[in-house]
Amino acid sequence: MRLNTTQIFAYFQDFQNKSYAQRLFFMFGLVYFAQGLAQNSGLVSQPLAYFLKQTLHFDQLQSSTFLAVLTLPWIIKPLYGLISDFVPLLGYRRKTWLLLLNTISAMAFLMLSGESDAYAIRTCLIFTAISTAASDVIIDALMVENGNRFGMVGKFQAVQWFWFYTAQVFTSIVGGWLADISTPGTGLHVAALITMFAPLVVALLTWTTIEEETAEIRISELKATWPALKADLLSGPLKAVALFLAFWNFSPSFGTPMYYHMIDDLKFSQTFIGYLGAIGSVGAVLGAFAYGRWFTRISLNYQLVFSISAGIIGTLSYLSVVDPSDNAAFIMVCLSFVFGIAGAISMLTIMTLAGRSCPTGAEGFAFAVLMSVSNGFAQISDIIGSWLYVSVLDKQLDTLIIISAVFTGFCFALMPILKAVPKESEKDAD
Numbered sequence: 001m002r003l004n005t006t007q008i009f010a011y012f013q014d015f016q017n018k019s020y021a022q023r024l025f026f027m028f029g030l031v032y033f034a035q036g037l038a039q040n041s042g043l044v045s046q047p048l049a050y051f052l053k054q055t056l057h058f059d060q061l062q063s064s065t066f067l068a069v070l071t072l073p074w075i076i077k078p079l080y081g082l083i084s085d086f087v088p089l090l091g092y093r094r095k096t097w098l099l100l101l102n103t104i105s106a107m108a109f110l111m112l113s114g115e116s117d118a119y120a121i122r123t124c125l126i127f128t129a130i131s132t133a134a135s136d137v138i139i140d141a142l143m144v145e146n147g148n149r150f151g152m153v154g155k156f157q158a159v160q161w162f163w164f165y166t167a168q169v170f171t172s173i174v175g176g177w178l179a180d181i182s183t184p185g186t187g188l189h190v191a192a193l194i195t196m197f198a199p200l201v202v203a204l205l206t207w208t209t210i211e212e213e214t215a216e217i218r219i220s221e222l223k224a225t226w227p228a229l230k231a232d233l234l235s236g237p238l239k240a241v242a243l244f245l246a247f248w249n250f251s252p253s254f255g256t257p258m259y260y261h262m263i264d265d266l267k268f269s270q271t272f273i274g275y276l277g278a279i280g281s282v283g284a285v286l287g288a289f290a291y292g293r294w295f296t297r298i299s300l301n302y303q304l305v306f307s308i309s310a311g312i313i314g315t316l317s318y319l320s321v322v323d324p325s326d327n328a329a330f331i332m333v334c335l336s337f338v339f340g341i342a343g344a345i346s347m348l349t350i351m352t353l354a355g356r357s358c359p360t361g362a363e364g365f366a367f368a369v370l371m372s373v374s375n376g377f378a379q380i381s382d383i384i385g386s387w388l389y390v391s392v393l394d395k396q397l398d399t400l401i402i403i404s405a406v407f408t409g410f411c412f413a414l415m416p417i418l419k420a421v422p423k424e425s426e427k428d429a430d
Contacts, residue, residue: 020211021150024142024156025159028142028156029162029163032161032163032164034201035132035167036166036168037194037198040070042168044112044125044175044188045175046178046277047191048191050184053263059260060257060386061383061389064256064383064385065386071378071379073126073130075375077371077372080368081137081368084097084134091214091215098135098210099206101132101134101138102199103199103203105128106203108127108131110196113189113192113196121188137368142210165281169278169282171277172275172281174274175274176269176270176272176273179271180270237357237417240357240418241357244350244353244411245354246377247410248408248411250407251407252386252388252403253401254381254385255378255381256385261395262276265324266321268332276332279337283337283341284344287341287344287345290341291349304418306345306346306349307346307349308408308411310345311346315401316402320335322401353418357370
């Protein structure tokens with residue numbers, strides 16, 4: 001059987017597409033693994049928290065407010081998307097920005113590895129936060145573009161989150177170990193030096209892995225599109241989802257207050273705290289698998305009911321470790337694992353809700369706005385929780401846990417409004 005020229009070309013084109021898709025699988029996994037290391041909640045997180053507590057003698061409120069500025073780069077994520085979409089760098093919308101941002105991040109971590117001054121440390125971390133947040137937006141844009149092109153959005157996302165959770169297992173174990181075996185300053189510096197290699201590798205591979213056509217600056221198109229984007233952001237369903245995310249992320253008992261409670265009251269070592277994070281991340285890997293395997297088969301409404309209920313139960317379960325006891329360590333291990341699973345299912349449910357609520361034609365920008373709301377309220381929650389814990393509640397964690405559960409329960413009140421969010425079949429039709 002002879003192949004004509006058209007068939008040969010089609011076969012060659014299909015081979016090229018499969019080869020490029022395989023390279024993208026590797027690239028997306030690598031970038032998300034690097035982000036898991038390089039985020040402020042990554043490898044430097046526990047050594048940094050320990051440094052602030054032991055060396056600078058910051059209390060819970062001082063630590064939260066000192067690091068609050070690091071949330072700003074994650075709140076303004078839509079800005080990075082607009083810049084990447086409409087303002088190419090050296091002729092490219094994605095890969096040149098990724099190359100520049102990850103180079104800046106690697107240099108900032110290198111500088112951090114030699115700093116002991118509090119404000120110099122925070123300056124370095126601001127640069128890493130900007131670079132990591134912007135890189136996250138751009139790699140997600142690449143994922144959507146190429147996922148739609150190859151029909152692999154779900155598979156690309158599965159690879160991304162698998163490697164992100166894998167990175168969290170690594171950062172929890174190594175971060176806790178570094179904080180435990182060395183002085184606080186040394187642990188922070190070594191963590192920063194190790195982290196530097198993650199964005200550096202991404203920067204080196206970006207240029208050779210990503211295929212992209214050249215583009216021109218499109219400021220006039222941005223001006224013409226902005227009124228429609230603004231109208232979409234003010235839509236009823238989108239505002240309801242934003243309020244849902246605000247309630248969901250307002251958990252003042254966790255974060256800094258819980259970290260100080262585990263050290264001062266429960267007397268956990270830094271290594272054990274790191275192990276708890278790793279156990280929770282292993283649970284999250286299983287939860288992500290369970291969500292893709294079973295939960296996607298049920299309606300979003302039932303997914304939300306499960307997530308809110310699990311959130312309330314999981315939060316109140318931490319009342320069992322408010323007071324020190326011989327069983328506190330075992331209870332924390334169980335809670336970390338079980339609610340690592342439930343937390344991943346809930347997180348993917350919330351992301352599905354956010355994705356479906358985004359208006360057609362403005363998915364990327366609207367999704368970035370919703371994620372900014374999520375990141376912003378998570379930081380506000382930590383600051384308010386630390387203030388209440390230190391200044392109002394006399395370091396009584398049980399009241400904060402109840403407050404967290406109550407705000408999660410408020411999400412039930414928004415369920416009737418969320419019925420306006422399109423179902424998956426309706427989004428497909430659009």
